[in-house]
Amino acid sequence: MKRLLAMISLAACSGCGLVGDRSGADGKIVEAALNQSRAYEKLEYLTDRIGPRLAGSAGLDNAVLWTVEEFRRDGLEKVRTEPVMVPHWIRGVETSRIVVPIEHTMATTALGMSVATPEGGIEGEVVEVASFEELKVLGERVAGKIVLYNKPMVRNGGERDGYGAAVGMRGSGAVEAAKLGAVATLIRSLGTASYRLPHTGAMGYEDSVPRIPSAAIAAEDAELIHRLLAKGDTVRVQLVLGCRTVPDAPSANVIAEITGRERPEEIVLIGAHLDSWDLGAGAIDDGAGVAVVMETMRLLKSLGMTPRRTIRAVLFTNEENGLRGGRGYAEAHAGELARHVAAIESDSGGGTPLGFGVSAGPGGVEVVRSIAAALKPIGAREVTPQGGGADIGPTRAAGVPQLGLRQDTTYYFDFHHTAADTLDKVKPEDLARNVAALGVMAYGLAEREAPLPRLPASESER
Amino acid sequence: MKRLLAMISLAACSGCGLVGDRSGADGKIVEAALNQSRAYEKLEYLTDRIGPRLAGSAGLDNAVLWTVEEFRRDGLEKVRTEPVMVPHWIRGVETSRIVVPIEHTMATTALGMSVATPEGGIEGEVVEVASFEELKVLGERVAGKIVLYNKPMVRNGGERDGYGAAVGMRGSGAVEAAKLGAVATLIRSLGTASYRLPHTGAMGYEDSVPRIPSAAIAAEDAELIHRLLAKGDTVRVQLVLGCRTVPDAPSANVIAEITGRERPEEIVLIGAHLDSWDLGAGAIDDGAGVAVVMETMRLLKSLGMTPRRTIRAVLFTNEENGLRGGRGYAEAHAGELARHVAAIESDSGGGTPLGFGVSAGPGGVEVVRSIAAALKPIGAREVTPQGGGADIGPTRAAGVPQLGLRQDTTYYFDFHHTAADTLDKVKPEDLARNVAALGVMAYGLAEREAPLPRLPASESER
Numbered sequence: 001m002k003r004l005l006a007m008i009s010l011a012a013c014s015g016c017g018l019v020g021d022r023s024g025a026d027g028k029i030v031e032a033a034l035n036q037s038r039a040y041e042k043l044e045y046l047t048d049r050i051g052p053r054l055a056g057s058a059g060l061d062n063a064v065l066w067t068v069e070e071f072r073r074d075g076l077e078k079v080r081t082e083p084v085m086v087p088h089w090i091r092g093v094e095t096s097r098i099v100v101p102i103e104h105t106m107a108t109t110a111l112g113m114s115v116a117t118p119e120g121g122i123e124g125e126v127v128e129v130a131s132f133e134e135l136k137v138l139g140e141r142v143a144g145k146i147v148l149y150n151k152p153m154v155r156n157g158g159e160r161d162g163y164g165a166a167v168g169m170r171g172s173g174a175v176e177a178a179k180l181g182a183v184a185t186l187i188r189s190l191g192t193a194s195y196r197l198p199h200t201g202a203m204g205y206e207d208s209v210p211r212i213p214s215a216a217i218a219a220e221d222a223e224l225i226h227r228l229l230a231k232g233d234t235v236r237v238q239l240v241l242g243c244r245t246v247p248d249a250p251s252a253n254v255i256a257e258i259t260g261r262e263r264p265e266e267i268v269l270i271g272a273h274l275d276s277w278d279l280g281a282g283a284i285d286d287g288a289g290v291a292v293v294m295e296t297m298r299l300l301k302s303l304g305m306t307p308r309r310t311i312r313a314v315l316f317t318n319e320e321n322g323l324r325g326g327r328g329y330a331e332a333h334a335g336e337l338a339r340h341v342a343a344i345e346s347d348s349g350g351g352t353p354l355g356f357g358v359s360a361g362p363g364g365v366e367v368v369r370s371i372a373a374a375l376k377p378i379g380a381r382e383v384t385p386q387g388g389g390a391d392i393g394p395t396r397a398a399g400v401p402q403l404g405l406r407q408d409t410t411y412y413f414d415f416h417h418t419a420a421d422t423l424d425k426v427k428p429e430d431l432a433r434n435v436a437a438l439g440v441m442a443y444g445l446a447e448r449e450a451p452l453p454r455l456p457a458s459e460s461e462r
Numbered sequence: 463m464k465r466l467l468a469m470i471s472l473a474a475c476s477g478c479g480l481v482g483d484r485s486g487a488d489g490k491i492v493e494a495a496l497n498q499s500r501a502y503e504k505l506e507y508l509t510d511r512i513g514p515r516l517a518g519s520a521g522l523d524n525a526v527l528w529t530v531e532e533f534r535r536d537g538l539e540k541v542r543t544e545p546v547m548v549p550h551w552i553r554g555v556e557t558s559r560i561v562v563p564i565e566h567t568m569a570t571t572a573l574g575m576s577v578a579t580p581e582g583g584i585e586g587e588v589v590e591v592a593s594f595e596e597l598k599v600l601g602e603r604v605a606g607k608i609v610l611y612n613k614p615m616v617r618n619g620g621e622r623d624g625y626g627a628a629v630g631m632r633g634s635g636a637v638e639a640a641k642l643g644a645v646a647t648l649i650r651s652l653g654t655a656s657y658r659l660p661h662t663g664a665m666g667y668e669d670s671v672p673r674i675p676s677a678a679i680a681a682e683d684a685e686l687i688h689r690l691l692a693k694g695d696t697v698r699v700q701l702v703l704g705c706r707t708v709p710d711a712p713s714a715n716v717i718a719e720i721t722g723r724e725r726p727e728e729i730v731l732i733g734a735h736l737d738s739w740d741l742g743a744g745a746i747d748d749g750a751g752v753a754v755v756m757e758t759m760r761l762l763k764s765l766g767m768t769p770r771r772t773i774r775a776v777l778f779t780n781e782e783n784g785l786r787g788g789r790g791y792a793e794a795h796a797g798e799l800a801r802h803v804a805a806i807e808s809d810s811g812g813g814t815p816l817g818f819g820v821s822a823g824p825g826g827v828e829v830v831r832s833i834a835a836a837l838k839p840i841g842a843r844e845v846t847p848q849g850g851g852a853d854i855g856p857t858r859a860a861g862v863p864q865l866g867l868r869q870d871t872t873y874y875f876d877f878h879h880t881a882a883d884t885l886d887k888v889k890p891e892d893l894a895r896n897v898a899a900l901g902v903m904a905y906g907l908a909e910r911e912a913p914l915p916r917l918p919a920s921e922s923e924r
Contacts, residue, residue, distance in 0.1 A: 048689055049564060102511060107881065195657030196742070196882035220884045227510055227885075280658070419569065420658035422682045423689075 025305060025447070026374035026440050032299050033436035034378075040428035042070065043291035043350070047281035047423045054278040055318040056088030056249040063274050064252050067294065067315055071256035074298035076313070078259070081252035084328035086318040088249040089113050091278060092242030096186065096215060099123065100236035101228060107218035109198035109279065110243045111170060112321040113205075114214040117184065121240035122146075122213065124183050128229055132169065132176055143181030146237055148188070149173050150222045155192040156410060163413060166190050167201070174214040175206050184239050185214045188222035193414035196220050200277050200417045202321045213241045251275075251317040253325050258301055260309040260446060267310045267336065268446040269343040269400075270296060270438060273319035273326075273391050280421030284412060288350030288426055290315055292405070292434040299439055307446035309341060316391040319347070323390060330394035337398035341451040344403040344441060345389025346434065349416075350426035351408035353380035353437040357387020360401035361453030368403065368452070371444035372437075380437040382406070399454040405438055487767060487909070488836035488902050494761050495898035496840075501757035502890035504532065505750060505812070509743035509885045516740040517780040518550030518711040525736050526714050529756065529777055533718035536760035538775070540721070543714035546790035548780040550711040551575050553740060554704030558648065558677060561585065562698035563690060569680035571660035571741065572705045573632060574783040575667075576676040579646065583702035584608075584675065586645050590691055594631065594638055605643030608699055610650070611635050612684045617654040618872060625875060628652050629663070636676040637668050646701050647676045650684035655876035658682050662739050662879045664783045675703045713737075713779040715787050720762055722771040722908060729772045729798070730908040731805040731862075732758060732900060735781035735788075735853050742883030746874060750812030750888055752777055754867075754896040761901060769908035771803060778853040781809070785852060792856035799860035803913040806865040806903060807851025808896065811878075812888035813870035815842035815899040819849020822863035823915030830865065830914070833906035834899075842899040844868070861916040867900055 046063060053060040064081060071079040091110055098104040124146040129135045131151065135142065149169040154161035170187050177185045189199035196218045205211045228235050254274065260266060272289025276282020297313045316325030330337065344356075355375070358368045369383040388402030396402055407430075415421045445452060508525060515522040526543060533541040553572055560566040586608040591597045593613065597604065611631040616623035632649050639647045651661035658680045667673045690697050716736065722728060734751025738744020759775045778787030792799065806818075817837070820830045831845040850864030858864055869892075877883045907914060 044689070048686060051564065051566060102513065104513060193657065194882065194886060195655065195659050195876070196880065196884070197657050197659065220882060220886055223886050224510060224884070227506070414657070418658065420656065420682060422658070422686070424656060424682055424685050 025443055028303060029299070029439040029443060030374070030378065030436040032303055033432050033439055036299065037295055037432035037435050038298065039291040039295035039431035039435050042294050043283060043287050043426060043431065044423055046287045046290060047283045051281050052278045053274060053276045053282055055086035055251060055275050055321055057278065060251055060275050060317065064254055064317070067254045067274065067290070070294060071254070071297070075301050076256035076258065076297050078255070078257040080255050082255060082328065082332055083250060083252050084317050084324050085248040086251040086324045087113065087322045088246045089321060090244055090246065092116065092244065094215060094241050094243070096217060096237055096239040098225065098235060099238050101233045104224065106221035107196045107198050108215050109200045110241045111187070111203040111214045111216055112200055112277065113203055113245065114241060114243055115211045116243050117213045117239055117241045121238050122184050123236060123238040126225055126235045126237050128226060135176055135180070140180055142177060145182055146184045146186060146239065147173070147177040147182045148186045148222065148225060150188045150226055152188065152219070153190055153192050153413060163190055170201050171203055174203055174212050175209050178210045178212045182212060184212050186237070186239070187216050189216045189219055191219065191413050191416065191418070194219045197418045197420060200279055213239060215239060215241060253317055253329055254315040256297055256313045258297065258306060258311045261306045262308040264310050265339050266451065267312050267340045268442050269312050269314055269340055269392065270442050271314040271316055271343065271391055272346045274315040275318050275320055277320055277417050279417065279419040281423060282421060283423045284349040284421050284425050285416055286319070286347045288431060289346035292346050292431060292438055295435045296438045296442060299435060300443060305443060307443050309446040311442050311446050319391050326391035326394050337395050337400055340395060340400040342401045342403060342445045343392035343395050344405060344438065345392045346405040346438060347389045347391070348404065348407045348409055349412040350430055351410070351412065352430045353378065353434045354406045354408060355380050355382030355384070356441060357384050357404040357406055358401070359386055359388055359455060359459065361456055364401055364453045371441055374440050375437050378433045378436055380433065396455060396460050399457070399460050401452040401454060403441065405434065407434065487905055490765060491761070491901040491905060492836070492840065492898040494765055495894050495901055498761065499757055499894035499897050500760065501753040501893035501897050504756050505745060505753035505888060505893065506885055508749045508752060509745045513743050514740045515736060515738045515744055517548035517713060517737050517783055519740065522713055522737050522779065526716055526779070529716045529736065532756060533716070533759070537763050538718035538720065538759050540717070540719040542717050544717060544790070544794055545712060545714050546779050546786050547710040548713040548786045549575065549784045550708045551783060552706055552708065554578070554706060556677060556703050556705070558679060558699055558701045560687065560697060561700050563695045566686065568683035569658045569660050570677050571662045572703045573649070573665040573676045573678055574662055574739065575665055575707065576703060576705055577673045578705050579675045579701055579703045583700050584646050585698060585700040588687055588697045588699050590688060597638055597642070602642055604639060607644055608646045608648060608701065609635070609639040609644045610648045610684065610687055612650045612688055614650065614681070615652055615654050615875060625652055632663050633665055636665055636674050637671050640672045640674045644674060646674050648699070649678050651678045651681055653681060653875050653878065653880070656681045659880045659882060662741055675701060677701060677703060715779055715791055716777040718759055718775045720759065720768060720773045723768045724770045726772050727801050728913065729774050729802045730904050731774050731776055731802055731854065732904050733776040733778055733805065733851070733853055734808045736777040737780050737782055739782055739879050741879065741881040743885060744883060745885045746811040746883050746887050747878055748781070748809045750893060751808035754808050754893060754900055757897045758900045758904060761897060762905060767905060769905050771908040773904050773908050781853050788853035788856045799857055799862055802857060802862040804863045804865060804907045805854035805857050806867060806900065807854045808867040808900060809851045809853070810866065810869045810871055811874040812892055813872065813874065814892045815840065815896045816868045816870060817842050817844030817846070818903060819846050819866040819868055820863070821848055821850055821917060821921065823918055826863055826915045833903055836902050837899050840895045840898055842895065858917060859922050861922050863914040863916060865903065867896065869896065
């Protein structure tokens with residue numbers, strides 16, 4: 001630890017020319033984060049004591065109450081909730097099994113917001129596709145059948161072979177299959193490990209298209225169907241889902257601030273989402289982000305570091321199956337968004353921080369890079385163009401520069417949206433480094449004389 | 463492949479002095495295994511079409527029927543079944559949850575042969591231990607409570623930190639806890655990965671000790687209990703098991719032979735176990751072994767390679783929860799065991815072969831090493847003292863030299879006894895290499911003029 005701190009001092013010094021009077025501040029923040037972080041304790045409480053936090057659940061309500069109390073205990077300012085109505089989807093029974101040519105029970109979980117099957121389930125022949133292009137080729141041959149979207153994810157595969165390549169099939173797969181007359185959809189779990197673990201996630205319907213039930217199956221079960229089909233067999237599956245959507249429930253975004261000393265009306269927003277899926281404890285998604293944001297606030301406050309502008313923490317409700325928290329925030333604060341100089345989201349897990357992704361106006365990446373230079377000793381100074389997060393996304397249209405705190409996601413999609421998203425997947429030292437990274441960046445952007453260049457209108461709609 | 467085959471020829475030549483007239487045979491076997499192995503196809507049928515094969519299940523019955531047919535299709539000799547009665551344990555409902563200080567459903571599976579809980583379950587305070595020594599220290603303080611055996615397994619941890627260190631707690635944990643008045647036991651799943659996946663396995667009772675229900679929970683859930691206890695909380699758990707044991711069921715060992723050309727009455731046994739746990743498809747445990755044994759027989763037969771002695775394949779029934787197949791074989795063949803010159807078992811998964819473990823008389827390891835030298839090109843020539851397998855173990859008392867085909871087990875205990883023990887965990891090329899290794903060793907031992915030195919009486923009871 002001593003050697004690391006010595007490196008931080010050196011980095012702070014060598015960066016003096018770039019970061020000006022922030023250099024002392026950077027070192028102080030990093031040192032305090034590495035030595036005094038309570039992020040893990042916060043995450044432990046959130047995951048072990050409160051547990052899963054799906055929109056509409058008692059868990060999410062408890063999380064709102066606890067984070068308010070915790071922000072107050074930590075001495076933050078203007079701690080408050082802002083009400084948001086959220087979808088209320090309830091899981092219920094979820095089973096599927098192959099009934100022809102063999103009897104085989106699959107590891108299954110409903111996709112979030114799916115409708116139920118008729119009581120007793122739905123049975124049909126399975127048609128397998130790996131893309132919407134393949135679905136289109138099949139056309140109406142999928143009528144009356146169950147479509148299986150079966151595209152394996154490659155670890156660190158990027159957009160083409162990673163989450164980005166498959167998540168569209170999870171979100172719109174039911175709509176596209178139903179347009180062709182399919183009666184249900186299954187999707188190979190979007191994950192990078194094979195431990196017979198189904199991954200849930202959000203899906204959606206369109207008003208003009210029949211709503212068909214939609215579930216994820218474990219990678220192993222998708223591969224089994226693939227092999228049976230490859231041998232020329234007809235495969236029939238029975239799917240039973242008991243999920244239902246009840247009227248919207250009240251929830252809230254939780255907000256806390258450190259009021260700026262010179263321009264309190266200008267805001268650097270740091271955020272994460274408080275809700276989680278119901279299968280696990282929401283440790284990596286996004287308890288880690290919540291803990292890092294909360295601890296960053298506590299630490300800056302306890303260090304007595306009051307930057308030029310206000311730093312506002314927002315713990316968004318209902319990212320997973322509605323984005324109501326993010327949308328609600330942007331609406332409620334529409335009049336203020338012109339004075340949001342940046343929004344930073346942490347929603348990529350609890351791995352060690354690597355740096356930031358940035359969507360800002362010309363020169364913005366360079367500004368962020370100059371601030372992140374102080375994070376060299378903890379390996380978090382990599383700044384790349386394009387960044388942000390789902391919850392802060394709705395502020396984009398107002399030109400608010402968007403930053404995403406980037407973590408090592410090597411194992412993130414092993415556990416994402418599963419029952420295995422639990423505290424043990426997160427290391428205290430990684431959380432502490434994330435606090436250091438977020439603290440340096442938030443303070444830097446709030447302290448810097450000139451605000452970060454805003455997103456030009458041409459880019460703000462992306 | 464060409465380069466590998468060239469290496470094999472070289473190795474065969476350079477080993478001429480050691481292996482005598484086997485050198486040509488070795489190369490032929492290895493080349494055929496690498497190029498013509500149908501082991502994966504056999505495993506695919508066994509796992510995808512027949513599926514799990516717990517003693518007493520239709521799956522095991524189907525596996526007996528299919529392997530008999532397959533041996534016959536492959537032209538083997540004296541294909542037959544030898545009846546064995548096996549335990550018939552049926553899983554039923556299995557749930558557990560923490561009810562104090564939080565509400566939390568755990569990932570749970572009954573240990574094989576456990577009794578049920580009373581209807582409605584059993585509830586009790588949890589006491590955590592990591593060893594029988596710790597249990598002894600607690601003594602009668604565990605009376606009326608649920609004992610959690612919580613010892614993490616380290617990947618490739620060897621006896622001390624691996625399976626060997628924890629399996630005793632799975633097998634005898636209920637007895638030892640019940641002696642002190644505990645009402646149930648839980649065990650942290652014996653596994654090297656944490657994907658919220660419970661690992662089942664056998665446990666036993668003693669007639670004089672009350673039979674208490676016993677289940678495994680996922681590593682994550684054991685860690686959660688550990689953290690709650692570490693904070694000073696009382697933890698209460700409710701366990702519901704509906705498993706039951708019904709009267710023994712008929713089953714059989716499946717046998718096939720290649721009759722020796724000079725000493726047909728002398729036998730080299732190669733074996734694996736046909737049964738599996740019920741949660742997965744029994745691919746690595748021990749479908750892989752079954753496929754390798756069957757394919758080794760097919761290949762030797764199809765190559766027209768008839769060694770001096772008989773090679774006998776035995777697919778044992780009921781290794782997992784009774785060892786009735788292994789015991790039944792040793793009893794039925796008691797009069798013949800003096801003429802068993804070696805028994806080789808494959809029951810360590812479907813990873814690439816590393817070599818053999820050997821328990822034999824003085825000089826036996828060196829003999830096996832000389833035969834295994836031909837396996838250098840496929841990386842399988844490592845021969846270590848001590849070896850064998852559970853099913854062939856009962857032949858040990860008669861002095862039969864025991865060999866275990868050793869595989870790379872790096873990921874074996876990630877999947878062992880879980881729902882994720884499925885075909886996708888095995889690579890065709892690894893199975894082919896195992897066929898090469900087993901083929902060379904079985905042929906070598908059956909062909910070699912002098913038999914392998916038998917186990918001395920002092921070691922045969924170990």
